[in-house]
Every structure is written in C-alpha cells, then in structure tokens.
Amino acid sequence: MTTALADRPTAGPTGSEWAVETHGLTKRFGGNVAVDDVELLVPRGCAFGYLGPNGAGKTTLIRVLLGLTRADAGSMSLLGHAVPDHRAEALARVGAIVDEPRFHGHLTGRQNLQILAAAREPAARERISGALDRVGMGQRSDDKVSKYSMGMRQRLGVAACLLGDPQLLILDEPMNGLDPAGMQEMRDMILGLVDEGRTVMLSSHLLDEVERTCNAVAIVDRGRVIRQGSIHDLLSGSSVRVEVECSDPAAASALLSGRLPGADCEVEPDGIALLLPPDTGRDVIAEVNRVLVEGGISVYRLQLVQASLESWFLQVTSRLGESS
Amino acid sequence: MTTLAPVDAAASGPAPVPLSHRPDHRGSWIPTWGMVATRFMELRRRKGLMITLLAVNIGLPVVFLAFRLIAHAVDPKSYGPAGGYSIFTTLVAGVLFIFGFIVAATVGCTAGSVDLTEGMFRHLVITGRSRLALYLARIPAGLAIVLPIVAVGFAIVCTVCILAAPTQLNYDGTKVPAGLSQPALDSWATAHADEVICNFGLDIGPNSDLLQVVNSVNCGNGNGPGIKIGPGATTTAPVSHAQVEAAARQIANLDYYDYHRNFLEPPTHLIIDSGLWVLLEATIGFVVGLGLASLMGQRTVPVILMIVLEVILTPVLSRTVIPHLINAQRGIVGLAMSHLEPAGLPSPFGGNGQSGQIMLVPESRTVAVCVIVGWLVVWTALGAWRMVTRDA
Numbered sequence: 001m002t003t004a005l006a007d008r009p010t011a012g013p014t015g016s017e018w019a020v021e022t023h024g025l026t027k028r029f030g031g032n033v034a035v036d037d038v039e040l041l042v043p044r045g046c047a048f049g050y051l052g053p054n055g056a057g058k059t060t061l062i063r064v065l066l067g068l069t070r071a072d073a074g075s076m077s078l079l080g081h082a083v084p085d086h087r088a089e090a091l092a093r094v095g096a097i098v099d100e101p102r103f104h105g106h107l108t109g110r111q112n113l114q115i116l117a118a119a120r121e122p123a124a125r126e127r128i129s130g131a132l133d134r135v136g137m138g139q140r141s142d143d144k145v146s147k148y149s150m151g152m153r154q155r156l157g158v159a160a161c162l163l164g165d166p167q168l169l170i171l172d173e174p175m176n177g178l179d180p181a182g183m184q185e186m187r188d189m190i191l192g193l194v195d196e197g198r199t200v201m202l203s204s205h206l207l208d209e210v211e212r213t214c215n216a217v218a219i220v221d222r223g224r225v226i227r228q229g230s231i232h233d234l235l236s237g238s239s240v241r242v243e244v245e246c247s248d249p250a251a252a253s254a255l256l257s258g259r260l261p262g263a264d265c266e267v268e269p270d271g272i273a274l275l276l277p278p279d280t281g282r283d284v285i286a287e288v289n290r291v292l293v294e295g296g297i298s299v300y301r302l303q304l305v306q307a308s309l310e311s312w313f314l315q316v317t318s319r320l321g322e323s324s
Numbered sequence: 325m326t327t328l329a330p331v332d333a334a335a336s337g338p339a340p341v342p343l344s345h346r347p348d349h350r351g352s353w354i355p356t357w358g359m360v361a362t363r364f365m366e367l368r369r370r371k372g373l374m375i376t377l378l379a380v381n382i383g384l385p386v387v388f389l390a391f392r393l394i395a396h397a398v399d400p401k402s403y404g405p406a407g408g409y410s411i412f413t414t415l416v417a418g419v420l421f422i423f424g425f426i427v428a429a430t431v432g433c434t435a436g437s438v439d440l441t442e443g444m445f446r447h448l449v450i451t452g453r454s455r456l457a458l459y460l461a462r463i464p465a466g467l468a469i470v471l472p473i474v475a476v477g478f479a480i481v482c483t484v485c486i487l488a489a490p491t492q493l494n495y496d497g498t499k500v501p502a503g504l505s506q507p508a509l510d511s512w513a514t515a516h517a518d519e520v521i522c523n524f525g526l527d528i529g530p531n532s533d534l535l536q537v538v539n540s541v542n543c544g545n546g547n548g549p550g551i552k553i554g555p556g557a558t559t560t561a562p563v564s565h566a567q568v569e570a571a572a573r574q575i576a577n578l579d580y581y582d583y584h585r586n587f588l589e590p591p592t593h594l595i596i597d598s599g600l601w602v603l604l605e606a607t608i609g610f611v612v613g614l615g616l617a618s619l620m621g622q623r624t625v626p627v628i629l630m631i632v633l634e635v636i637l638t639p640v641l642s643r644t645v646i647p648h649l650i651n652a653q654r655g656i657v658g659l660a661m662s663h664l665e666p667a668g669l670p671s672p673f674g675g676n677g678q679s680g681q682i683m684l685v686p687e688s689r690t691v692a693v694c695v696i697v698g699w700l701v702v703w704t705a706l707g708a709w710r711m712v713t714r715d716a
Contacts, residue, residue: 066450068716088351091452098450102443106369115366115444118358119453120350125358160447 019044019168019199020065025074027064034060036223037074042201047194049210050203051313052220058203059099061220062172066096079167092121095161096170101153105146109137109156112145117163124163131162136185150177158189169193171202175209187213211309219316227316231309238307240280245271245301246292255295256288350453355461363465373434377470380423381477385415389484407488412590415481416598417672420474422634424602425609428470429630432613435462436707437623449716459618459711466610474606478599482590489589498523506580513576520572524579537563537571597666605661608699615703619710634658642684653685657699660692
C-alpha cells in the first residue's frame, strides 16, 4: 500500500507538520517482526486512532516512539523532533500511557504525580491539582493508589499525561477497564483535548469507540500499517451494501445479475444483499427497486446500510487474510 | 492507494498550546532537587522498610543497652555496667557495622528495583528526563534516609557507653580507679600490693616466678590469693615486702591489656573514627545494593546476595588465605573495610587473636581504599548502565 501525502497539514507551533512521523520503522524481537517497516503520519490537532487486532504491534510501536525500547531500523519524529536524537525535547511536550497504568501503590495519587512532575519542568508541579480535577480524581487524589480501581488508575494515568501540558498525547487502550460512563467521560475528555489544539493518538481494538472519537485512523496488522487516512475518506472507499427484503430472493438475484456491473449479490432467506462499488450513486438503488418491481417481485424493504468502521475494518482485514 | 488528507481540525489550524515551558535541562544527567526530594518521599513512606531500618539500627542497640542498664541497676555484682569501652566496641563492630550494611543494602535494593516492579519506570522515562539522572537521584535520596538512622543508632550507643561507663573497676572487691595509664596502674598496684595479689584474677603456672610471692600473702578468711596456681606448686620461705610489691606490679602489668580494653569509656577519636567507619559501610551497602538491584531488575535476589556476601563470604574469605586467589580476596569490600577499621575495635568478621591482633588476609590501606572506591564506582556504573539501556 502506498500512502500519498496529497495535502500536507500546516506546521504546528514548533514548526513541524506532523505530530508523529515514521519512515521504515522496524522493531524485531528475535525472529518476530513486531513493527514492520511502518510509515505513519499523524496530523496535528486531531484524534488519531491506531487500530489493530491483539498482537498486531500497536503497543510495540508506541513503545518505540516513546523511546521505551529501541528501533532496529527506520526513522521517526515526535512534534518535529527526531527521536531518539532529540528525545528529551520531543518528550517534553508529550504525555503517554502505555499498557495498563501502574503506580506506587503505597503512595497517594497526588504523591505519584508529584514524583512524575519532579521529572518534568518546574511548572508541572503547579498543574497537578488541575490535572486531577480534569480527570475527575480530585476527590480521591489523597487516597492510596492501592485502593484505586482499574478505571481510576486509568484516569490517573491521563492526569499524569497532562502534567507536561502536552501537545501530543499517546494513549494505549485508554478505554480499558472503564465502565460505560467512564468511557463516555474519556471520550469527552479526548475530544476536549483535541478542541484545545492538542493531538491525541490512541491505540485501540474498540472500533466503535474509535469511530466516535477519532478523525483519522491507521490500521495495523502483523506489524504493518495497511491503511491510514481520515475515517470519512476511508469509509467512502468501502463497498456500498444494499439489503433488499423481497418475495422471491432467487428470482431477484437472477434479475439483477448482469444488470449491475461490479456488484455482488448474496441470496439470503428473506431477500438479497447487494455489495455495490464504492462510488455507487443513489440512482442505482432506485434502479434496483425498479428492476425488481417490473420483474414482478414484491419489495418489502430496501435499505442502504451505512458502512461503519467495524465493517470496513473487517472487510480490509478479511481481504488481507485471503491474500495471504 | 489511500490518500491521507488533513483532517478537519488540522485543516482549520489547531489552536496553539500555550508555550509555558521554561528550559529545564531534562537531558542533563544531574538530578534536580525535586527529583531527589520526591524519591526520598517515596522511600520514606514504605512503612515496612522504615520499621526494619529503625528496628535494626536503633531498636537492637537500644534493647541491648536497656537490658544491660536494668540488669546492672538490679544486680551490679552479676551484671557489669551497661556502657564502657568493651560494650562500645562490641556494638559498633558486631551490630552497627554488619546490620547497618545489610539494612542499607536492603534500602538500596528497594530503591533500585521498585520503579520497575511497580510500573513507574515507564512513566518516568516518558517524561523525557535523562535516565542517568533518574538513577542518580536515588543515591542522595536513599543515603538521606539510611545515614541519619545509622547515625542516630550510633549516637545512642555512644551516649550510653559514655554515660554508663564504670567510674572504677571492681576486682572481686578491690576497686581500681578508672583511666589509669600503665605506669599509674603500676604505682597503684605497688600501693595496694596485697589486694592486687589476692583479688586480681590471673592464671599462672606452677613454675612461675610469682608463685613463691603470691603464696606468702595472707588474704584473710582462710582464702588464698585470687591467683590460680597450677598443680605441683610448692611453697617456700616468706618473702620481703619489696618482692610482694614487685609481684603486684608484674600482675598489674599482665592485667593492663584487659584493664585498658574493658574499663575505660571510648575515647573521642575512637568514637569519631568508628562513626565514620560505620557510615561508610552503610553507604557502601546502599550503593552496591542499588546497583545490583538495578542491574537485576528485582529486589529479593539482590537482598539475599548482599546478606550472603556480608554474613558468609566476607568472614570466610577474609580470614582464610587462598594462595592462588589472594588478589581476588583482596577485592572483597568487607575485607577492605576491615583494614580501615579504627584501631581498638574487634574485627567485625572475627579473626582476632588472643593478643587482640587481627588475623586477616593482608592488604595495605591504599589498596583497601582503592577497593572501596572501585566498588562504589563500578556498581554505580553498572546500575546506571542497565537503567539507561533497559527496555521500559
């Protein structure tokens, strides 16, 4: 797959065009290639989803980006700073959660943040209370972390990210351990951060959440980025599915065969499902209805099924499975 | 082909995040005061560790000295004074030195491993702060906990040993003044010749020159002299008073080593030297434990290894010369510390001869200093290297 940079975003405050940029990034663990020649471009000021099944290499890529482990090949930059050469400058404006957020259990949430703030710039210490309040942990900040639930630790992890007043947040599975209300709060918080001009890159396998939260995504499978772009653009390139409930599915399928070039027709017990090319217009759907009615077939329901990120993801990954 | 177009937010231009950051030199290897202070807080709030540290370095000496004080107050004839030179040297070399090392090593192992085992290491690395600075911040923070506690324990020992030191020595009813030099003790013995001969415990053989004199002294109540006489001894004619005085001086001379060791309160120079020596040992324990735990990425095994080093390996290898391995033996930090031990203390790893001479694997003080510096530098370098290269 080739990624073309049709319209490059404008440079950010630090002069870089992309929040995250990688070229040929590769990380191996013995014979296993966890990150395979990844070309990734994350625009500034958006929520960017990094999607993939378990074991696809999402967390490994994040660890490489953050300097938690070394890359075997390739180059990368965060906020325009080459990593690892200018790692300190890059990470000064980056906040991240990698894997499950864990802290010193014998300390309170606030004390844990004090340790992390001390490793950042002096102003970080003044942001502790604000960060705790923002993630809804202000009331529990003086409780020991050992008494926190998984969701509270997740929120404390986000608060830790905010200590550096980051331009880029990298969140690895931020919805893990959150109840529905917590997921909603997290989603709102991410959108709020994006509204402030920050970039949020989140990895997840929860496609529905990503679709609700993110503007753009990259799909990773077996260490390789196989698609990336804005969700709107990606979904507009997927097949159009039309479900038809009718009196005689077999006859309907026969009638439509050859009348719709590039369409696939699946016969189902109470109707047919048409998969039409991505650029199919609404007039084609009207044509389907006209052909069936004129052929003497009663049409009970005719529905255009909107493509979702989940269906598109499955479509893409299943194609990959077939090709391999 | 998939086209990556700028998303709406990017296309419209993100609102710039306020650049409120000042240069913080976070790439520097020098830790900030805040990093040291928060690391200190993290260690100090470990209740179990702090209780162990206090119990061993302060609790053990306090309990021992309290028992001695009470026992002496209740039954002074059976239990000697709580303080004094002998108690001081025993507690310093036997308790504070060895247990101080072990507890300091435990604190070091904790400081070197908990960020990894408790998941904070990753958070800290993500801040962009130099990993070397993250490592080095642990050294002053840990020492700021260990050294004051060791110093308090040592101060308690010093205080009791000085204040509760005996003012005079009681040799089976004979009271000898404190702090006499050897000539002064000779003079005192001359003036109290009969008491010295009757009451100073001294084991002499049947052929000793003293035998005739001590048998001539009448100790009253039918008791003979306190001096033990070997089998086959014979008595001869009465002796002159001058001979009795000479014998008393000779006995006092023979007893002076024990008198000197057991009677006086510890002198100031010994207290200072011993204090620095114990603190140096605790520092070594902490730094080596920190490096070892950082290298291994865990706490339990390094703690066990440090205890084995201090309690088993060092005593054995310090006292047994293995010809082909003698240079390796000289590289043991405990042996080096023994060679820097203040004069007057017993060896912490045993090996004292009857005359008080230490029988250790020989090593010059220069080599000992080099070994100690080497251990501090090498273990710090190893721990820091692992910290810098470790996957987080």
